[in-house]
Amino acid sequence: MTEDILSNLQYNIVWISVAILVCLFMVQRFGTDKVGYSFATTSSSLIQWLLKPLIPKYIIDFFTRNKKQAWISLGGVVLAIIGVL
Secondary structure, three states: OHHHHHHHHHHHHHHHHHHHHHHHHHHHHHOHHHHHHHHHHHHHHHHHHHHHHHOHHHHHHHHHHHOHHHHHHHHHHHHHHHHHO
């Protein structure tokens, strides 16, 4: 069952990548600067969203608000990471 899910996921990733490339080639005629600008704004907001939880202020606020539940969450994250390795 897991192999079916993985093969289906890989199949979908390929077609999503193809769709993105087709869209890029279609928009390229308007100028690479506009294409680059649209990707820059999207990627910069995504990077900010991903890095926000690593700022110490947010970590301290999370542990202050949630107390014991925050430590339980941290234990779950550590176990998930170790399970992946």
